[in-house]
Amino acid sequence: MSTSESAIELHCRRTAAVAVEVGMRAGVDLAAVRRAALLHHAMPGPVPGGCAGGGIGARGGGGLGRLAWEVVCGEQARDIHGIVQISNLLDEQLEALEFEYRDMDDILDEIQSFAYFEGFDAALVDHLRAMRCRDFAGHLKLPVEAGSAHRVLRTLRADPDTSIQALEKIALSDPVLTGCLLGVANSALYGRAYRVGTVRRAIASIGLIAARRVMLAAAMKPVFAGPGMKRLWTHSVSSAPLTAALAETTGLLNGEEGLLLGLMHDIGSVALQFLPRETLACYRRLMESGCPQTYVEHLLLAQDHGEVGAELLVQWNFPEAFVEAVRFHHQPERSASSVAAMAYLAEFWSGTDEDMHSFGRVEVCLSRTGMTQEDLIELRTQDAALHALRGVA
């Protein structure tokens, strides 16, 4: 998504993406729907929901507005106008979620209740309802590689003072851990004239704390190895040092827990790759057309990947505070947890486009974690070993 696009252009793009999906189900000309939605702020006259744009069905609409819609949409102008209206109303409601959380069914009921006064066919809203995948929970799982990742995480978390011998034993049990430790120890970061050839020497040379952190990250790497997961892995391993630094600055978690939170925060997105095929195709189309990930998730699943990931972490017996932070890392206003606020700040500061950026949320989260904007700006990602891991990943 381009940052040079104005808020209104982004709104029109999202409206067009949703309108095309509704148009597919309503059987109208998709090129015309897309064009009309992209242009709906340039049409003359008022459109319900506070937008500029001309109406057809709307009471008081007509005249120049009607002519404009007929030029853009042809014979299907009335249906297409209704589709753009409901898509526009939906976008406004999803944009407002940062101020007041509302259930997706309530949002759709309210949009449908506008039909009579706004002059669109109420049945069009049923196409939005039909996009919802209501029984996805049974489809969600993690790749088989998650089993060994879980074992490593459990072993490392059980003993924060692991000896070099114990770390070596864990590392030797998994070729990915071995490879990553050797890769980091031999990376340019450490600038050695000789190559480190054994796991024990690799751990000794980078230090126990860095070795534990590299192993935590390396254990998670195969979980993100599926098709299309590379970008998510890069994002996770990049935001982990940032979350660790935030955790240490705020004192809310220790650095290693922060690192783990950064590595795990989007684990729900991995599970969503196992959505039913039709829903997954719609999910990808909407994102490719300009809708942020959490926006699409609310529309199709009535929850976001944070909520999905939290359920997986419950199964892995992560502490409640950690689960809460993952659950609400895109909706910190729904939780009193300062760790969730910290996770939001880390997600925001990593520059991700998973949600619609909200400076209101940033302000609330800064105050809840006792930080200032200056603290956030000055925060540096210090974990050089993890950066090296990204290089060998």
Ligand SMILES: [Fe+2]
């Ligand atoms: Fe609009």
Ligand SMILES: [Fe+2]
């Ligand atoms: Fe996320």
Ligand SMILES: [Fe+2]
């Ligand atoms: Fe993320």
